[in-house]
Amino acid sequence: GIQVEQSPPDLILQEGANSTLRCNFSDSVNNLQWFHQNPWGQLINLFYIPSGTKQNGRLSATTVATERYSLLYISSSQTTDSGVYFCAVPAYGGSQGNLIFGKGTKLSVKP
Amino acid sequence: DAGVTQSPTHLIKTRGQHVTLRCSPISGHKSVSWYQQVLGQGPQFIFQYYEKEERGRGNFPDRFSARQFPNYSSELNVNALLLGDSALYLCASTEGAGGYGYTFGSGTRLTVV
Numbered sequence: 001g002i003q004v005e006q007s008p009p010d011l012i013l014q015e016g017a018n019s020t021l022r023c024n025f026s027d028s029v030n031n032l033q034w035f036h037q038n039p040w041g042q043l044i045n046l047f048y049i050p051s052g053t054k055q056n057g058r059l060s061a062t063t064v065a066t067e068r069y070s071l072l073y074i075s076s077s078q079t080t081d082s083g084v085y086f087c088a089v090p091a092y093g094g095s096q097g098n099l100i101f102g103k104g105t106k107l108s109v110k111p
Numbered sequence: 112d113a114g115v116t117q118s119p120t121h122l123i124k125t126r127g128q129h130v131t132l133r134c135s136p137i138s139g140h141k142s143v144s145w146y147q148q149v150l151g152q153g154p155q156f157i158f159q160y161y162e163k164e165e166r167g168r169g170n171f172p173d174r175f176s177a178r179q180f181p182n183y184s185s186e187l188n189v190n191a192l193l194l195g196d197s198a199l200y201l202c203a204s205t206e207g208a209g210g211y212g213y214t215f216g217s218g219t220r221l222t223v224v
Contacts, residue, residue: 043201045212048212097144097166097167098159098167099144104152
């Protein structure tokens with residue numbers, strides 16, 4: 001099945017710093033999503049981005065489907081950005097509701 | 112509007128027992144998916160239901176079952192609990208059967224002792 005790898009696994013930043021999170025996937029996909037899981041476990045959908053670039057405030061995401069990777073950019077980080085960031089793609093051959101998640105990047109933003 | 116609601120929020124069970132977890136989707140959403148997240152890992156797909164029919168099943172044993180009701184709420188049942196079933200169980204709803212536009216609930220944290 002499709003494999004999803006995220007890097008780095010852990011990231012510690014000072015407030016105000018910028019960061020780039022990476023998601024590599026092993027097969028062609030028609031759908032890629034980024035999620036943020038806060039320290040209380042809530043998963044929030046950040047972007048649905050099968051290709052191209054999208055921006056939402058201090059966050060932006062780029063997916064290069066032909067090269068099988070996606071990047072999540074966080075600018076001017078804040079302590080509230082802390083948590084785990086996941087990317088997810090549909091499982092090959094599965095129902096579209098079957099998402100394969102990476103292991104995540106744990107981000108800690110220090111004041 | 113209420114988001115996806117899950118109950119209970121926390122649960123402690125003994126090995127061998129049975130557990131039922133509940134999920135109410137966002138109003139108008141007809142699809143519910145269940146995921147298991149063990150500590151330090153990403154969520155893993157268990158089931159998807161759309162219009163009360165099973166649309167997908169992940170690699171989980173038959174001890175796991177689910178159903179969706181006419182009001183689109185859903186239950187996840189786990190029989191003969193094992194220590195390894197301890198995890199955060201997440202429910203997500205979407206308007207259609209597609210895997211985008213997910214809204215997740217806050218989860219049920221199950222501890223098996």
